Amino acid sequence: MSVARFIQRDLDLGLITTVLATTVIGITMIYSATFDWDLGTAGTTYQKQILWAFIALAGMALTVVIPPKLYYAFAYIIYGVAILLLLLVLEVGDRRWFNFGAIHVQPSELAKIATVLAIARYLSSSNLDIERLKTFIPPALLVLLPAALVYKQPDLGTALVFGAVLFPMLYWAGLKPVNIFFIISPGLSLVCAFHHWSLGLLYLTMIAVVFHVRPRLSTMAVLGAVNLAVAIGAPYIWDNKLHDYQKDRILTFLNPDTDRLGGGYQVIQSKVAIGSGGLKGKGYLQGTQTKLAFLPEQHTDFVFSVVGEEFGFAGAITILMLFLFIVWRALTIATAVKSRFSSLVAIGLTAILVFHIFVNIGMTIGVMPVTGLPLPFLSYGGSPLVMSMVLVGFLLNVHGRRHEYY
Amino acid sequence: MFEDFTSNGTRERRAKCLLAFVFAMFGVLGIRLYSLQIGDWERYRIQSEKNTMxxxxxxxxxxxxxxxxxxxxxxxxxxxxxxxxxxxxxxxxxxxxxxxxxxxxxxxxxxxxxxxxxxxxxxxxxxxxxxxxxxxxxxxxxxxxxxxxxxxxxxxxxxxxxxxxxxxxxxxxxxxxxxxxxxxxxxxxxxxxxxxxxxxxxxxxxxxxxxxxxxxxxxxxxxxxxxxxxxxxxxxxxxxxxxxxxxxxxxxLTLDTRLQMEAESTFADSLSGSLIALDPWTGEVLAMASKPDFHPRAIRDERAWETLTKDDLKPLLNRSIQGLYAPASVLKMVISIAALEMGILRPDEVRFPPCEGALEFGDRVFHCHVLEGCGELTVRGALIRSCDVFFYHLGREVGIANWNRYARQFGFGSPTYIDIARGGDGESRGLLPDRAYYEQHRGKWFEGNMLNLAIGQGETLATPVQVARYNAALATGVLATPHLLRHTDSSERSLAPLEVSPETLEHIREVMVDVVSSPIGTGRRARVKNVSVAGKTGTAENSHGEDHAWFVAFAPAEQPEIAVTILVENGGQGGAVAGPMAQRVLEAYFEIKKEEESRRLKVAALPSTAPVAGTPPGGRAQ
The missing domain is CATH 3.90.1310.10 (Penicillin-binding protein 2a (Domain 2))
Structure with missing residues (x-):
């Protein structure tokens, strides 16, 4: 097909425009975050990001051109390569990055997309019985392997991304929400194990659901056993097996206010930055919190704080709306596309986006723990930007071929 | 390959559910942003301003x-x-x-x-x-x-x-x-x-x-x-x-640096002990040395500090105010004064049988340190030779109650309240036994105990600073509180006049001058040219080793300016080791005084236009 015809008929102009706009906003905010009033310039960080944006656009174009058939065919191979790279980076790299001179490449970004491809391929096979428990074992393994490797880097936030893609994809493949509830119930038990009222409430809900759905006896038995083990075991391990420093780490993760010098400090400063922005913000380049480096990493993980401080509530909501538009476009594409594989890929990639957005922004305003997850299109960083653009490339790709069956 | 499983509705329905879910998530973020930026804006704005400052x-x-x-x-x-x-x-x-x-x-x-x-x-x-x-x-x-x-x-x-x-x-x-x-x-x-x-x-x-x-x-x-x-x-x-x-x-401080240096250097490397020089009239401490000592810098070095704390010689101990020793013969003036004041003895009276080197009392023999005996003695002769037998007799006559009363006047058994003791070290109060003490601790009072007390042995214990205060009081007739801070409120300092007649004190001073000036005096090694020095030696019996040496001295005897008290641990005979040390410090004192006076005179004599501390140009290069 010709490029002109593709752009005319099959390019999702709304999506690409919004993504480009967000990226430009990101570069503008990186400029502000690194702007030094003493020197009157912002250094070279934003220029690097511009360069990365072009590289990312090229990556996106490449992704668009390749037919989805090939992604389907090579899904497991791409996945295998990603796993190998994750293993390799633990051994020879800087645990997280491969260093090529001044350039750091994060293989975990590739692994996110590769995992989505592999799960999509598995879930799109025709002889899938979505109601059987053993159906979930392969995708669970596909998720756990890269998650464990990334967790070892250690990067808990990114490790959780892999889990976050699984459930929307299972749901998209036909799994009932009730079953999702059953699958995640041990996690809920763990959270509630330390609070008797909520634990009781959870179990009452679970019993009600069980009566309503009436699953198989074996399923019920496994479910009950696992949940009880978690609910009883977790407090026991907490009280008897964990060292104080381990408990401290977990508590800091759950409540950053307890550790003002570590990650908690950043959150407090970020909240001050955003909160002091008010309705309209302090004006471009006028943020004092971020300028005075009370806020570290302001151009990478905490770039949203710069938006919040300098453009206030209006700016922050605008960014949220842009993201919401991107997500809405992605879901529309996933719905319209004929190929089951492509549709599942679109859902998985959307889940990656949403997870990053929610966890990152949530972190800057103190509703999510501090993790190293970047904000798509806005945060400084080459690998995340390329990954985000490639991800959009996939969406554009499947949108362009939405009528194809394969 | 494409077929839609419909176990949870159509794709459109699921997409709507997912969109609603995402909407809810973003809603949480939006609400939170609203509460931060609109609700708590004021609070965060103030906080952000504090931060930049x-x-x-x-x-x-x-x-x-x-x-x-x-x-x-x-x-x-x-x-x-x-x-x-x-x-x-x-x-x-x-x-x-x-x-x-x-x-x-x-x-x-x-x-x-x-x-x-x-x-x-x-x-x-x-x-x-x-x-x-x-x-x-x-x-x-x-x-x-x-x-x-x-x-x-x-x-x-x-x-x-x-x-x-x-x-x-x-x-x-x-x-x-x-x-x-x-x-x-x-x-x-x-x-x-x-x-x-x-x-x-x-x-x-x-x-x-x-x-x-x-x-x-x-x-x-x-x-x-x-x-x-x-x-x-x-x-x-x-x-x-x-x-x-x-x-x-x-x-x-009241310290005189040069005198302090002299005091510290009089102790040879291996000697431990204390040297205190007081202005006897005011109690100002001119020099106060405790040996061995330490360098304040060592406090910062963990290893050096550990060595210091573990050293058997206890260099961190301030012996001047914390060390307890038997005052020995330097205490003999107390019982002499008691006897003279009570009329038991007249100054030139020979009252007791001649000393033959020992005295039998009860079933015990009490020796004199002069083994061949000192012969017939007045109080003067007894103090010059430090005859023990004479004071055994005197002790029996005076009795413990009177002895205790006079010793108490000179401050024994009570702290000196020297200011530096509040600097964390604390001060030992010493021990001045009375009859009750023996009844309580020994079960019964024996006359024989008094013989030992009279020569400063037995249970009596004193710190060097207590002995220094006593020495100063002998020189002036008032008991002054030793102190190091120059600007202490004068009302804090007590100057308690002794209840001793001036004649008695004068006689004791004369005798103490003889202790130094007499050819047979035990304190003869402390003589200073052109200055009359009053002094007394002491040799404290030490059950753990060599005797401790004491020397007390003040000078000039007729108008005392300085009172020096020396204790040398394991120094043996008081006169032999401590005497020359007292001499050095006293000589240094008068040397410093002379230099300062001549400088003052020179400055006064110079015409006011001339440079004050003038070395002539080039004068140093010769």
Missing amino acids: QPVPLEASRGLIRDRNGRILVENRPSYTISVVPPRFLQGLQADARALGIHRLSRLVNLPEALVERRLSKRKRHYYEPVKLKRDVRFGTVSVVEEERYDLTGVEVQVEARRGYPDLGLGGTIAPHLLGYVGLIDPDEYPHVSAKGYAYDDQIGKRGIEKLCEPLLRGRDGLKYIEVNAHGREVGSFPDKTQPPIPGHDIL
């Missing part, structure tokens, strides 16, 4: 310690301290490079990582207050830190005042027991002093004058506010908000 403590310079002539004994010198602003340092690191950063830092300052980690989490007055990592670092380390500072955010080099000890020629320090030292506040101590505005890693007076005068020496720290840029460098200031520091007061 950073308080910086301005350290007040600590007062100096000077001797009676204004000479500096303890000063401040600049030193480099490497400190860290923990939030800056930690945020400058990649998320999980904390361990690595701490490792680098610990290598830089050469401290264990655990210690660095601990210091980073110390309590502070302000969030942005630097934590002092290592003090007094060498310049080499400073330049390394300056080099690496570019990628070690939050690490700073501060110039700080430290205590310095001008080199006076005795290995750099004098009177360490008295001057004391400063050190970091103990963690246990911190809650008690934090209300006074101390930071966790502030220095505080730990001992001696440094502790005693801490409130005066310390002054008050100031505070300034600065605006900082991204790297914590100062970019602006708020001069109108600066609270300047108030420097500490200088402390003037």
Whole structure:
């Protein structure tokens, strides 16, 4: 097909425009975050990001051109390569990055997309019985392997991304929400194990659901056993097996206010930055919190704080709306596309986006723990930007071929 | 391949569900943003303004310690301290490079990582207050830190005042027991002093004058506010908000540095003991040495400190106020005065049978230190030769109650309340037994005990400073409180006149002059040319080893200016070791006095236009 015809008929102009706009906003905010009033310039960080944006656009174009058939065919191979790279980076790299001179490449970004491809391929096979428990074992393994490797880097936030893609994809493949509830119930038990009222409430809900759905006896038995083990075991391990420093780490993760010098400090400063922005913000380049480096990493993980401080509530909501538009476009594409594989890929990639957005922004305003997850299109960083653009490339790709069956 | 499973509805329905879910998530973010930016805007705005302004403590310079002539004994010198602003340092690191950063830092300052980690989490007055990592670092380390500072955010080099000890020629320090030292506040101590505005890693007076005068020496720290840029460098200031520091007061001591140096150097290396020189009229301490001693710098060095605390010779002990010894023969003046005052004995009376080297009493034989015997003696002869048998007789006549009463007048058995004792060391009160003491501790009082008490042995114990006060009182007739601080409120100092007739004291003084001037006097080694010296020796029996040597002296006898008390542990015969030491100190005193007088005369004689301390040009080069 010709490029002109593709752009005319099959390019999702709304999506690409919004993504480009967000990226430009990101570069503008990186400029502000690194702007030094003493020197009157912002250094070279934003220029690097511009360069990365072009590289990312090229990556996106490449992704668009390749037919989805090939992604389907090579899904497991791409996945295998990603796993190998994750293993390799633990051994020879800087645990997280491969260093090529001044350039750091994060293989975990590739692994996110590769995992989505592999799960999509598995879930799109025709002889899938979505109601059987053993159906979930392969995708669970596909998720756990890269998650464990990334967790070892250690990067808990990114490790959780892999889990976050699984459930929307299972749901998209036909799994009932009730079953999702059953699958995640041990996690809920763990959270509630330390609070008797909520634990009781959870179990009452679970019993009600069980009566309503009436699953198989074996399923019920496994479910009950696992949940009880978690609910009883977790407090026991907490009280008897964990060292104080381990408990401290977990508590800091759950409540950053307890550790003002570590990650908690950043959150407090970020909240001050955003909160002091008010309705309209302090004006471009006028943020004092971020300028005075009370806020570290302001151009990478905490770039949203710069938006919040300098453009206030209006700016922050605008960014949220842009993201919401991107997500809405992605879901529309996933719905319209004929190929089951492509549709599942679109859902998985959307889940990656949403997870990053929610966890990152949530972190800057103190509703999510501090993790190293970047904000798509806005945060400084080459690998995340390329990954985000490639991800959009996939969406554009499947949108362009939405009528194809394969 | 495409087929839609419909177990949970159509794709459109599922997409709507997912969109609703995402909408709900974004809604949470939106609501939170609203409450932060609209609801709590005011609060965060104020907080953000506070943040850009950073308080910086301005350290007040600590007062100096000077001797009676204004000479500096303890000063401040600049030193480099490497400190860290923990939030800056930690945020400058990649998320999980904390361990690595701490490792680098610990290598830089050469401290264990655990210690660095601990210091980073110390309590502070302000969030942005630097934590002092290592003090007094060498310049080499400073330049390394300056080099690496570019990628070690939050690490700073501060110039700080430290205590310095001008080199006076005795290995750099004098009177360490008295001057004391400063050190970091103990963690246990911190809650008690934090209300006074101390930071966790502030220095505080730990001992001696440094502790005693801490409130005066310390002054008050100031505070300034600065605006900082991204790297914590100062970019602006708020001069109108600066609270300047108030420097500490200088402390003037009664010590005379030259005399103190002489006093310390009279002790040969292996000797331990105490030397105290008082102005007998006022109680001012002109010199007070305790040997062995230590260097205040050793306090900062853990290994040196451990050696000090484990040393059997106890160099940290201030023997002058804490050491307890039998006063021995220097106490014989007490019973002599008691006998003269009570009319038991007239000054020139020979009352007791001649000394034949020993006295039998009950079933025991009490020996005289002069084994061949001293013959017939008056009180003068007995004191000159320090005959023990004479005083055995006298002890029996005077009795314990009277002896105790007179000894108490001279301050035995009660602390001197010397100011330096409040500098943390505390003062031993000694022991002056009475009849009740023996009944309580020995079950029964024996007449024989009095024989030993009369010659200063037995249970009686005294500190050198108690003996020094007694010595000064013999010289002047008043019991003055020894003290080191020059500006003590005079009402604090008691000058209690002795209830002893002037004639009796005069007679004792004359006898003490003879102890030194007589060819057979035990104190003859303490003679000073052209000055009449009054003195008395003592040899304290020591069950653990060689006897302790005492010597008390004052001069000039007719108008005393200085009273010297010397104790040499295991020094043997008092006159032999301690006598010459007293001589040296007394000679030094009069030498210093003469020099100062002639200088004063010269200055007075010079025409007012001439340079005051004039060495003629080129005069030094000869």
